[in-house]
Amino acid sequence: MSASNREVLCALADLPEQGSARLNFAADTHGHGLCVVRRHGQVYAYLNRCPHQRLPLDWVPGQFLDITGERIQCAVHGAQFRIEDGRCLAGPCRGDRLTAVPVYIDGDQLLL
Numbered sequence: 001m002s003a004s005n006r007e008v009l010c011a012l013a014d015l016p017e018q019g020s021a022r023l024n025f026a027a028d029t030h031g032h033g034l035c036v037v038r039r040h041g042q043v044y045a046y047l048n049r050c051p052h053q054r055l056p057l058d059w060v061p062g063q064f065l066d067i068t069g070e071r072i073q074c075a076v077h078g079a080q081f082r083i084e085d086g087r088c089l090a091g092p093c094r095g096d097r098l099t100a101v102p103v104y105i106d107g108d109q110l111l112l
Contacts, residue, residue, distance in 0.1 A: 006104065006106075006111035006112055007025060007026055007111065007112040008109050008110075008111055008112075009023045009025060009034070009036070009103065009109075009110045009111060009112050010023055010109070010110050011108055011109055011110075012043075012105060012108050012109060012110055013108065015036060015038045015043065015110060016038060017038055017039075017041075018038070018039055018040075018069060019037070019038060019065070019069075020035065020036060020037045020038075020058075020062060020063065020064040020065050020072070021036050021038075021062045022034065022035065022036075022048060022058055022061050022062040022064075023036050023045075023110075025112050030047070030049060030054075032047070032048040032049055032056045033048050034046065034047065034048055034101055035047070035048045035057050035058065035064045035072060035098070036103070036110070037064065037065070037072065037083050039083055042084075043103055043105060043110060044083055044084065044086075044100075045100070045101040045102070045103040045112075046072070046081075046086050046098035046099055046100055046101060047098065047099040047101060048064075049098075049099065050074040050076060050077075050079060050093065050098075051088065051093045051096040051097065051098065051099075052074070052076075052077060052079060052091070052092050052093040052096070053076060053077070055074075055076050056075070057072060057073075057074050057075060057076075057098075058075060059073075059075040066080060070083070071083065071089065072086070072098070074091065077091055077092060078090075078091055079091025079092060079093050079094075081097075081098055085097065085100075086098030086099070086100055
């Protein structure tokens with residue numbers, strides 16, 4: 001699929017390095033958007049839905065990271081997920097994973 005056929009999520013500059021954002025996308029059937037984390041030059045995206053109760057992860061819109069900035073943390077019950085692969089490391093869904101969504105960087109844009 002060419003870059004012109006992909007959905008533009010945001011300008012890369014709008015996604016803070018070492019930070020997170022909630023991004024909407026056209027095919028979102030749950031209305032929670034994506035949990036997107038930019039870290040060490042990489043971008044990781046997951047459905048904004050905890051595997052435990054299927055509720056949104058963010059504390060406030062776009063804030064997904066724990067106080068250390070090292071893990072994604074669910075606002076509902078505190079489950080913690082590894083940023084790089086979405087694996088739950090602590091909490092009631094330990095061993096489960098967030099649903100990864102492939103995103104692409106094209107120039108200065110983040111694409112779905």
